[in-house]
Amino acid sequence: MASQNIQRLEMGVFNELLEAKRRLERGGMEMIDLSIGSPDTPPPDFVKEEIIRHASSDTNYGYTMGAIPTFNGKVAAFYEDRYGVPLNPRAEVLQLIGSQDGLAHLATALVDPGDIVLVPDPGYPIFEVGVHIAGGEPWRMPLREEFGFLPRLDHIPKEIAERAKMMVLNYPANPVAALADQAFLEEAVRFARQNDILIVQDFTYSELVFDGQRAVSLLSVPGAKEVAVEFNSFSKTFNIAGCRVGYMAGNAEVLRIMATMMSHTQYGIFYPIQKAAEAALTKGGDFIRKQVALYQSRRDALTDALTNAGWNTAKPAATMYVWTRTPKGWLSSDFVFQLMEETGVVLTPGSAFGAEGEGFVRITLVQPEEKLREAAARIGGFLKT
Ligand SMILES: Cc1ncc(COP(=O)(O)O)c(C=O)c1O
Incomplete structure (x- = not known):
């Protein structure tokens, strides 16, 4: 049914990841999702006010x-x-x-x-x-x-x-x-x-x-x-x-x-x-400065906590992601799926972004610092087993 061009697309690992996450959630596991790149904090008030004001006009x-x-x-x-x-x-x-x-x-x-x-x-x-x-x-x-x-x-x-x-x-x-x-x-x-x-x-x-x-x-x-x-x-x-x-x-x-x-x-x-x-x-100038401070502080909280937990993780220069090598030479997908099953922490395997991503994972900074630290603690426990 699908056209030849669409047949070339693969749903791949993103779908598998989502299905596994939903299954674990249904089973009562408390998940910490560090896999999606959608911001978790609100827009500036003046942006929301603008939408509300103009949306009320017929x-x-x-x-x-x-x-x-x-x-x-x-x-x-x-x-x-x-x-x-x-x-x-x-x-x-x-x-x-x-x-x-x-x-x-x-x-x-x-x-x-x-x-x-x-x-x-x-x-x-x-x-x-x-x-x-x-x-x-x-x-x-x-x-x-x-x-x-x-x-x-x-x-x-x-x-x-x-x-x-x-x-x-x-x-x-x-x-x-x-x-x-x-x-x-x-x-x-x-x-x-x-x-x-x-x-x-x-x-x-x-x-x-x-x-x-x-x-x-x-x-x-x-x-x-x-x-x-x-x-x-x-x-x-x-x-x-x-x-x-x-x-x-x-x-x-x-x-x-x-x-x-x-x-x-x-x-x-x-x-x-x-x-x-x-x-x-x-x-938006002030808001941008606050955003940068927020993500930088989260970046530091997560990378410090992971490094202390035994997974040496460098601090990225930009974005809302940490890109780091899997510990102990794990394959990306094996690491991500086992970690999720055992700890509820959801990361994205680097291989989902192309063959060169094998051996890496992506971690998003779209959770508050205490959640990021808790995720690092759970990961630390997993690495000791
Ligand atoms: C590299 C990159 N480009 C584009 C987008 C999509 O942005 P938009 O919401 O403007 O469509 C994303 C979203 O995650 C992204 O990571």
């Missing part, structure tokens, strides 16, 4: 047909302010129903059957899934610890680089929780220009960066707008993942193609949510 329930007139300008002001990147609001910003939706459909808009798309391994699954839906061929770029979890562009075979139409990057990165430095972003732009490749940079975790560092926007690299688009989201920065709002910025021709496709497939985002997103962009 006239705000029609189709919006895309961004309201002020939205793109507010994104442009945010980009200029936070990353020093000037954007033309009319041509270089496109609102999306969540960055996920844009990432899922970009390949459909740009890739023909047989085109190669370079994707990170391990990587966030939609990068590869979007390529499959479009009938393209993903080519996995290994992200290895010894290279700071950055792809080695000089290791990509010449014939692959020549055939590639797009390259997906995601820094700060899910799941590997790494940052890209200026030198790498410059190298990526050079590589893209040389090989006539579009860079698709997923900047969803742009603000969750620790220890006083800041993430660099790819679009700040000279010449990047000629070869790149950058996706961003409100979900993790402002805790409104369920509102479904995001945007892409950069290359005007790519945005025009996406906008043409979306004009047929989408009727726009609920007006109150667009207003709430605008408020987040203009008034």
Whole structure:
């Protein structure tokens, strides 16, 4: 029944994980779920108030047909302010129903059957899934610890680089929780220009960066707008993942193609949510600082507790994830499933994000510190058995 492109998708380990978790819950086990990336704390009050205020007006329930007139300008002001990147609001910003939706459909808009798309391994699954839906061929770029979890562009075979139409990057990165430095972003732009490749940079975790560092926007690299688009989201920065709002910025021709496709497939985002997103962009500075402090403190609580419990875990530079090697050389999936059965702590096996993720697990920081410490204590007990 399923089309050939859809047949290539696998539900895989995420489904198995969910089923096992539900079975254990039904059996009365108290679970600590550190597997999902949905923020557990509320959005700022001024964001909620904006939704409530506009939702109470009878006239705000029609189709919006895309961004309201002020939205793109507010994104442009945010980009200029936070990353020093000037954007033309009319041509270089496109609102999306969540960055996920844009990432899922970009390949459909740009890739023909047989085109190669370079994707990170391990990587966030939609990068590869979007390529499959479009009938393209993903080519996995290994992200290895010894290279700071950055792809080695000089290791990509010449014939692959020549055939590639797009390259997906995601820094700060899910799941590997790494940052890209200026030198790498410059190298990526050079590589893209040389090989006539579009860079698709997923900047969803742009603000969750620790220890006083800041993430660099790819679009700040000279010449990047000629070869790149950058996706961003409100979900993790402002805790409104369920509102479904995001945007892409950069290359005007790519945005025009996406906008043409979306004009047929989408009727726009609920007006109150667009207003709430605008408020987040203009008034969110203090909230972002609090978010960073919250996740940094959770990161420290968890990694210190795990290290004390005998599982040496380094502190990631960014994101809401800890990416660490499994203890004692366990295979990712074996470790995660046994740990869950015995302790109720749910992690994600690194192998769920690609073959290069084998031997790692991803732990999310979306629980209060005391829960994270309790999870570490349970894990410590498990490792002693
Ligand atoms: C790397 C990455 N990109 C995109 C998304 C989806 O973001 P949005 O809620 O804007 O669709 C996620 C969500 O977990 C993510 O981890």
